[in-house]
Amino acid sequence: MSNTKTKVGVTRKLPFTTLDRLNELFNVQMNETDRALSQSELLQMAASCEVLCPTVTDKIDAKILHAGAGKLKLLANFGAGTDHIDLQIASEQGIIVTNTPDVLTEDTADLTMALLLAVPRRIIEGVDCLRSGGYQAGWSPTWMMGRSLGGKKLGIIGMGRIGQAVAARARAFGMQIHYHNRRQVSPAIEEALQALYWPDLDAMLGEMDFVSLNCPLSEQTKHLMNAERLGKMPKHAMLINTARGPLIDEAALIAALQAGNLAGAGLDVFEFEPQISPGLLQMSNVVALPHMGSSTLEARCAMGERMIINIKAYEDGHKPPDRVIVSL
Numbered sequence: 001m002s003n004t005k006t007k008v009g010v011t012r013k014l015p016f017t018t019l020d021r022l023n024e025l026f027n028v029q030m031n032e033t034d035r036a037l038s039q040s041e042l043l044q045m046a047a048s049c050e051v052l053c054p055t056v057t058d059k060i061d062a063k064i065l066h067a068g069a070g071k072l073k074l075l076a077n078f079g080a081g082t083d084h085i086d087l088q089i090a091s092e093q094g095i096i097v098t099n100t101p102d103v104l105t106e107d108t109a110d111l112t113m114a115l116l117l118a119v120p121r122r123i124i125e126g127v128d129c130l131r132s133g134g135y136q137a138g139w140s141p142t143w144m145m146g147r148s149l150g151g152k153k154l155g156i157i158g159m160g161r162i163g164q165a166v167a168a169r170a171r172a173f174g175m176q177i178h179y180h181n182r183r184q185v186s187p188a189i190e191e192a193l194q195a196l197y198w199p200d201l202d203a204m205l206g207e208m209d210f211v212s213l214n215c216p217l218s219e220q221t222k223h224l225m226n227a228e229r230l231g232k233m234p235k236h237a238m239l240i241n242t243a244r245g246p247l248i249d250e251a252a253l254i255a256a257l258q259a260g261n262l263a264g265a266g267l268d269v270f271e272f273e274p275q276i277s278p279g280l281l282q283m284s285n286v287v288a289l290p291h292m293g294s295s296t297l298e299a300r301c302a303m304g305e306r307m308i309i310n311i312k313a314y315e316d317g318h319k320p321p322d323r324v325i326v327s328l
C-alpha cells in the first residue's frame with residue numbers, strides 16, 4: 001500500500017514528544033544519528049522530501065535547494081534564526097520557509113541575563129576556584145571583587161522580541177536601558193522598558209557599560225562588532241552575545257580583550273561554531289557557553305510544536321503562521 005502521508009525530512013534528533021507527533025502525522029525520514037548531516041546527506045534528504053525540518057547546524061544553500069527543486073515545498077525550520085538558509089533562492093523557487101519565534105524568547109533572554117551576571121560577578125572564576133582548592137585561605141574583603149549591574153547602562157543591539165525580554169529583566173536589576181535597532185520601537189514599549197533609542201550605534205557604544213547583541217545575522221550585520229566598533233566601547237565595558245557568532249569579528253574581540261580594551265565577554269555563540277578560537281577559552285574574563293540559549297526542555301518541546309503547526313497548516317492547504325518570506 002502506498003504511503004499517502006506527506007514526506008517530512010528531519011535533519012536532527014528532536015525531543016521525543018516532537019518526534020512521536022511527527023511520526024503520527026507524517027511519513028518521517030529521520031537522521032537516526034545525533035550528529036549534523038553532511039552536505040551530501042542533506043542534499044539526498046532535500047531531494048526526496050516535500051517538507052524539510054532543518055536546524056541551525058544545517059546549511060541550506062543553493063545546491064541543497066536546487067536538489068529539492070520541484071519536490072521540496074516547505075522548509076519548516078526548528079529555531080527562530082534563519083541565517084543558515086538561502087532565503088533568496090528559497091523565495092525564487094517558491095519554497096515556503098517557516099521558523100519558531102516567540103517560544104524561545106524568554107529562555108534565551110534568561111540565558112542572556114545569566115551571562116550578564118556571570119561575567120561581571122566572576123561566577124565561573126568563583127566555581128573554578130573552589131573546584132581547584134583555591135579557597136583554602138578563606139574569605140577576604142578585597143577578594144573576587146566584580147562589578148555591579150545596578151545603575152549601569154545596558155545597550156541592546158536588536159530590540160525585537162528577545163531584546164525586549166532582556167530589557168525587561170535588566171530593568172528588574174536596576175539597569176538603564178539603551179538600544180539601537182533598525183527602527184525605533186513604539187512609544188508604549190519604550191515607556192514600559194524606560195528605553196532610550198540611539199539611531200547612531202557608534203555613539204551609543206561609547207556610552208555603555210554593557211552591550212548585548214540580540215539582532216539577527218544578515219549580510220548587513222556580519223561583523224557588526226568589528227575592531228573599530230569594539231574600540232568605541234569603554235575599557236570597563238563588557239559584551240554579551242546570545243544571537244549569532246559572526247555578528248562579532250572574533251579575532252578583533254580577542255585582541256581587544258587581550259589588550260585590556262574591553263573588560264569581559266559572555267558568549268553563547270561563536271563565529272566559526274562549533275569551533276571556538278582557543279584564545280577565548282584561556283581568558284578568565286570570558287564566559288563561553290555552547291549555544292544553549294533556548295536549550296530547555298520547555299522551549300525545545302514548544303519549538304517542536306510550533307514547527308508541527310507550520311507543517312500541518314501547509315499540508316491542509318493553509319498559509320503556515322510563521323512564514324519568514326511573507327509573500328509566499
Ligand code: 8YV
Nearest residue numbers: 055056078079080081293294
Ligand atoms: C536554537 C537559535 O537552538 O532559534 C535559534 O535561532 O539560535 C537556537 O536557540 C537553534 O536555532 C535550533 O535550530
